[in-house]
Amino acid sequence: MAATSTIPKHPLIAKTLIFDSPSQTLNIYASYPVPMPDPAKNDHLIQVKSTALCTRELVWPALFPAAMFAENPEKKITPGYDLAGTVITAPPASPFSPGDEIYARTRPSRPGNCREYTIARTEEMALKPQKLNWVEAATVPLSAITAWQALFKYAGVKGLDDSNTAGKRALIVAAAGGVGVWLVQLARIAGLEVVAQVGSAKNDTFVRGLGASETVNYKMESLKEWAEREGPVDIVIDLLGGKTLEDAWYCVTDGGTLISIFEPPEGKRPEGLKNKVVKNDFFIMEPNGQNLAEISRLLNEGHCRAVVDSVWDFEDYNRAFERLDGGHANGKVVIKITE
Known part of the structure; x- marks a missing residue:
């Protein structure tokens, strides 16, 4: 007591x-x-x-x-x-x-x-x-729990040691922001190859230091243009909504997953992609001390910062x-x- x-x-x-x-x-x-x-x-x-x-x-x-x-x-x-x-x-x-x-x-x-x-x-x-x-x-707390729930509750990643992530790619939109930095780190720890959307050379270096292996500069090309050049990924997590979320639909592969914390992805599905099979979801994070305790362990062990x-x-x-x-x-x- x-x-x-x-x-x-x-x-x-x-x-x-x-x-x-x-x-x-x-x-x-x-x-x-x-x-x-x-x-x-x-x-x-x-x-x-x-x-x-x-x-x-x-x-x-x-x-x-x-x-x-x-x-x-x-x-x-x-x-x-x-x-x-x-x-x-x-x-x-x-x-x-x-x-x-x-x-x-x-x-x-x-x-x-x-x-x-x-x-x-x-x-x-x-x-x-x-x-x-x-x-x-x-x-x-807010940023890390949001990232944790996006990946491990909604995006289908089964945990930090999910062997099914091998060879899979995840695109993180607004990767240098408060939630984005945690998505990059947790996705990397879980074994995903991380593609990070950024807006400057400085942020390119920054997110690579957190674990991103590839970047997309939105000032130089849209997500749609990048996907046409590089091909789709397995998981896309959107933190911005609007036109960015619409373009995110082009970045996710058939059978892949698109998650947004800003607005429901289905409302931004482009007309030409109506038949694309994508698990898509919108969520608002729930405060969760158990999630936070897991994140504390990762921080104390030096796996993230x-x-x-x-x-x-x-x-x-x-x-x-x-x-x-x-x-x-x-x-x-x-x-x-x-x-």
Whole structure:
């Protein structure tokens, strides 16, 4: 049974970032109530060390209000759903204890983690990899879990030691981004030959260093043009949607698999490919502490690495979002919360 330490004595936290939806602005609240954990929901009170941002997360309240406010009746949006921090209190029977260093992807139906104290649940959490510092750890959960589920739940790869991957190729779209860097690494570890779509010579070198054996520069040729020249691959994972997802249909072989985290692939199937037999799927990642624990093992054993684009102090949150929204981040944009 996990012990329960004392909730911080001060009734207010020093800083919380809140996205005020009516005015659509981010504001720092210098003092805001410490969230109260509910043991019946497996809540842990966490002191946040750092959080990582997700592209377009500030538009989620407008796009998905029912999901965003399901457990947030005050409709106070705190961004940053990746988390690295220290357990302050734990519910009975939790595998985590006060003082444990953890990381997690928390559900956006609750306020996020750009605040000094937050709530994380047992099923969302894993012990922080020992080899990573607080900033590096915050970059991992969303991106790595998304990549893990894309490959091992939806794309048909049966695990890191799947012998059936021998000789198969996987195309990763937007390979230098937050999720892309993990898809490249996990696909390489699983034995796939990785083709990475990039947009610069710098990113070409970057993704090859992560395990890609071939690249496609979208500024020089479309995916369709590349497929006409090089032939189709067994698995395509799209992270962009739109015209890129439409062109991705030309890149996947008959009997292959096309996965998107942006929109359903079937809606972007080109008219001329209506008879092409492709397993295609769209999914939204589910926070999963067990997936994260497997990723921790890979990190601790040195099989892969976290990728930090940039690190920002809490007061520089606007610049952090500007960097994120610029669309050219390599890896994750991180905000430091506490030392």
